[in-house]
Amino acid sequence: xxxxxxxxxxxxxxxxxxxxxxxxxxxxxxxxxxxxxxxxxxxxxxxxxxxxxxxxxxxxxxxxxxxxxxxxxxxxxxxxxxxxxxxxxxxxxxxxxxxxxxxxxxxxxxxxxxxxxxxxxxxxxxxxxxxxxxxxxxxxxxxxxxxxxxxxxxxxxxxxxxxxxxxxxxxxxxxxxxxxxxxxxxxxxxxxxxxxxxxxxxxxxxxxxxxxxxxxxxxxxxxxxxxxxxxxxxxxxxxxxxxxxxxxxxxxxxxxxxxx
Amino acid sequence: xxxxxxxxxxxxxxxxxxxxxxxxxxxxxxxxxxxxxxxxxxxxxxxxxxxxxxxxxxxxxxxxxxxxxxxxxxxxxxxxxxxxxxxxxxxxxxxxxxxxxxxxxxxxxxxxxxxxxxxxxxxxxxxxxxxxxxxxxxxxxxxxxxxxxxxxxxxxxxxxxxxxxxxxxxxxxxxxxxxxxxxxxxxxxxx
Numbered sequence: 301x302x303x304x305x306x307x308x309x310x311x312x313x314x315x316x317x318x319x320x321x322x323x324x325x326x327x328x329x330x331x332x333x334x335x336x337x338x339x340x341x342x343x344x345x346x347x348x349x350x351x352x353x354x355x356x357x358x359x360x361x362x363x364x365x366x367x368x369x370x371x372x373x374x375x376x377x378x379x380x381x382x383x384x385x386x387x388x389x390x391x392x393x394x395x396x397x398x399x400x401x402x403x404x405x406x407x408x409x410x411x412x413x414x415x416x417x418x419x420x421x422x423x424x425x426x427x428x429x430x431x432x433x434x435x436x437x438x439x440x441x442x443x444x445x446x447x448x449x450x451x452x453x454x455x456x457x458x459x460x461x462x463x464x465x466x467x468x469x470x471x472x473x474x475x476x477x478x479x480x481x482x483x484x485x486x487x488x489x490x491x492x493x494x495x496x497x498x499x500x501x502x503x504x505x506x507x508x509x510x511x512x513x514x515x516x517x518x519x520x521x522x523x524x525x526x527x528x529x530x531x532x533x534x535x536x537x538x539x540x541x542x543x544x545x546x547x548x549x550x551x552x553x554x555x556x557x558x559x560x
Numbered sequence: 561x562x563x564x565x566x567x568x569x570x571x572x573x574x575x576x577x578x579x580x581x582x583x584x585x586x587x588x589x590x591x592x593x594x595x596x597x598x599x600x601x602x603x604x605x606x607x608x609x610x611x612x613x614x615x616x617x618x619x620x621x622x623x624x625x626x627x628x629x630x631x632x633x634x635x636x637x638x639x640x641x642x643x644x645x646x647x648x649x650x651x652x653x654x655x656x657x658x659x660x661x662x663x664x665x666x667x668x669x670x671x672x673x674x675x676x677x678x679x680x681x682x683x684x685x686x687x688x689x690x691x692x693x694x695x696x697x698x699x700x701x702x703x704x705x706x707x708x709x710x711x712x713x714x715x716x717x718x719x720x721x722x723x724x725x726x727x728x729x730x731x732x733x734x735x736x737x738x739x740x741x742x743x744x745x746x747x748x749x750x751x
Contacts, residue, residue: 336688337688430737434673445640
């Protein structure tokens with residue numbers, strides 16, 4: 301659906317998305333999430349106890365549009381994909397209302413305007429079931445524990461850091477710098493070439509450098525960005541590697557031992 | 561590891577019991593599931609001997625009411641606790657199961673697992689909804705990885721599942737996933 305943090309727990313068994321309608325057309329909403337327009341559509345079809353191969357398109361379209369309106373009334377941001385689906389439903393509905401072309405030959409096979417939608421629903425439903433299977437597998441897996449860390453793990457556990465990890469560290473520092481009191485001081489900006497030269501000299505002197513500490517030394521956003529690019533450049537050109545010992549932990553810039 | 565392997569390979573052949581013990585010890589200290597290939601290399605034995613030793617271990621753990629199990633996951637072998645003791649373990653560790661993935665993320669992961677390598681538009685086609693935030697979550701959790709670009713208009717990024725995916729879902733390999741067509745009957749009958 302709409303972009304949102306993916307952190308809440310979703311329990312397949314407990315929290316089925318559901319719309320609760322009372323007698324007076326006023327719909328109340330039981331909080332729940334539909335994973336997408338196809339999910340909502342499947343729900344409505346099942347709710348109406350309709351045959352998926354013979355969808356009562358007028359009724360389902362009404363229900364669907366009603367639900368979308370309800371979401372709007374409740375100020376829930378309706379994702380564009382949900383609106384696209386209502387347009388498609390209305391299109392199918394209107395196609396089905398049109399009389400058959402009298403000039404068409406009798407034996408000409410007319411495709412059911414609902415066919416494409418049915419195919420999509422069936423395809424989607426397979427993956428929905430697969431998602432449930434994955435959910436169950438991960439639940440079982442969470443009941444299995446591997447042994448606790450032994451001492452040598454820390455020495456060996458060098459998870460090689462990805463650009464993604466680098467960005468995370470960078471963002472952490474950048475976010476912290478945002479809150480700093482800003483003083484407008486004209487300072488000489490350091491060029492990328494200088495930054496690379498300085499960092500290179502330094503890394504080969506100390507052989508190991510914390511990126512968090514290094515980024516922390518930078519005074520401006522511009523310098524931070526330059527430093528970040530310098531790190532990428534050095535990793536690419538020199539025998540230096542990035543090492544992260546813990547997920548989301550600090551990343552170390554490390555000189556690789558000479559392979560002679 | 562490879563330096564040790566050549567060193568160890570020169571040792572004289574050991575007895576079967578010895579080999580079973582050595583395999584058990586290595587599987588125990590290994591940080592990640594150990595492959596048969598690596599075990600064979602390190603112990604200087606052929607793969608068949610290692611496989612036999614593993615098989616022996618697996619049944620031994622099963623037969624003696626152990627709280628542990630030797631199991632195959634992500635293409636290697638691992639020592640882990642049995643599921644039935646999870647409550648006792650959680651009480652001891654004082655931890656709770658970590659946050660589960662959202663429905664949207666699970667669906668996206670399912671599409672990627674079955675259709676990989678797959679692009680964002682292809683995922684949209686199946687799910688009927690934008691999956692950007694779900695993909696971001698899955699990348700952060702390292703369950704999926706990028707697999708280059710598709711050589712088509714716009715060269716969209718391709719995504720596939722990672723080794724971490726196999727680990728977190730307790731799968732030996734991708735082959736272990738039931739075929740997507742198996743869900744068809746199920747899907748039809750639910751409607």
